[in-house]
Amino acid sequence: MxxxxxxxxxxxxxxxxxxxxxxxxxxxxxxxxxxxxxxxxxxxxxxxxxxxxxxxxxxxxxxxxxxxxxxxxxxxxxxxxxxxxxxxxxxxxxxxxxxxxxxxxxxxxxxxxxxxxxxxxxxxxxxxxxxxxxxxxCTSKHAKRLYSLACQWRGTGGHTYSIGELKEMLGLKDPKGKEKEQYSEITMFKKQVLDIAKRQINEHTDIVFDYELLKVKGRSFDTIKLFCGFAKPKLQMEIDFNVDLEKQKKNGELLQKIANIQAIGIRDDLAELWAVKYWKQFVEEKNNLLEAIQKGKVIADKPAYLAGIFKKKGYV
Structure with a gap:
């Protein structure tokens, strides 16, 4: 064969x-x-x-x-x-x-x-x-769907859906109302669907994903805006099934992590260190940074800001 x-x-x-x-x-x-x-x-x-x-x-x-x-x-x-x-x-x-x-x-x-x-x-x-x-x-089926939607609006500044509409698209709500709606409480929808998807998309994919819940028609959250940020650089990794697959896969994943960290502006030696030892911490701090910017915080030098956080926590 x-x-x-x-x-x-x-x-x-x-x-x-x-x-x-x-x-x-x-x-x-x-x-x-x-x-x-x-x-x-x-x-x-x-x-x-x-x-x-x-x-x-x-x-x-x-x-x-x-x-x-x-x-x-x-x-x-x-x-x-x-x-x-x-x-x-x-x-x-x-x-x-x-x-x-x-x-x-x-x-x-x-x-x-x-x-x-x-x-x-x-x-x-x-x-x-x-x-x-x-x-x-992405292991979450909702992360897979939200990644698809985010890519659809890549470079447009985001797209707004009613929460009900998005739930229907994710298969969480029956448009005819015959089946019970899943995650009807916004806190559970945020925790079990949106936040998990955000974490997986930002950790595993080529985009930076975020969302914002809005109160448009009343006092309750009824609208959501999806944001699809800049694309990370992509490294071409061709897999040859005639040689060691695990070695190829691991090397490719490490190179991708290094490239993702470098895309923020981190210098090469730190990018390699963080990719090997502090990848999860990097993803977490990057998400915190994006949330802070989304809320209006002005951060002029993002690489220096992240490096300062890592130094303060004893990672470097």
Whole structure:
């Protein structure tokens, strides 16, 4: 069998109506969806079979997949209805018409449902650019969806949704009101969904993500604004399955961390030290810095500010 090469930083084109569509796909199902998107080419023939290798996803995410879980997850995805708001009404479709498991290969084939093809292929200028490794590295399904939404509004200064609308898009609220709303209390929605997503997106992806809760219509929070900040520099890491995979992956992850720290303006020697010993602390302090700026605090020299925090806490 010919060994494949994959590029975790490969860009994914995702139609914005799919990005904004309402679905309650699980994290595992979203991983499969994003892996498929990375395989798609504009010139693909109808009814093409796309081969998804479990090993590829495990390599990128560092998470082992349970075969039975994958089987059940894909079975659910085959019957899951994807809801898309169109100009003349709500459209309900399933994205895939067939999934076939290939014995002894650790892989499966997927066929896109014919009515769903336009949402994958008629992209033109209406698409979102994602990074495969970024999406798969987020373990929270809400982080995956919010990352997609944030990328959609990258460079526009943010985008505002009603909290109810965002919950519907995340599959946390039934627009018809027949099912109980999840995380109805704003504190729980913030803690269990938004803050977890923010932490994972800022730690694992190529963007800086933040949000702001607003009181627009009354005394309670009813609106949320998503912010997608500057992109971090991306290092191309091609994975060759003929050599030591773990060594390649670890080296690539370390280089990416160093590049992310350098993007803030930290000098090279400190960036290397922080990437190796204080990565979690860096992500935490960077998030604190962004929150302070969002609240109006003026910080002229961000690298010096972070270096001062690290020195004060005894990290350097």
């Amino acid at each position: 010919e060994l494949q090469k994959t590029t975790p930083e490969k860009k994914i084109k995702q139609h914005n109506t799919i990005t904004s569509g309402r679905t309650d796909y699980s994290a595992c199902q979203l991983d499969v969806l994003f892996m498929l998107l990375a395989c798609i080419e504009d010139t693909d023939a109808p009814k093409k079979r796309y081969n998804i290798r479990v090993k590829d996803i495990e390599l990128i995410t560092s998470r082992k997949w349970n075969y039975q879980q994958l089987l059940e997850s894909n079975e659910e995805m085959m019957s899951r209805v994807f809801k898309i708001e169109e100009e003349d009404g709500l459209r309900q479709i399933v994205l895939f018409s067939e999934i076939k498991y290939l014995d002894g290969t650790g892989s499966f084939d997927m066929v896109i449902n014919e009515p769903a093809r336009p949402y994958f292929f008629e992209l033109k200028n209406n698409y979102t650019l994602l990074e495969l490794k970024s999406v798969l590295s």
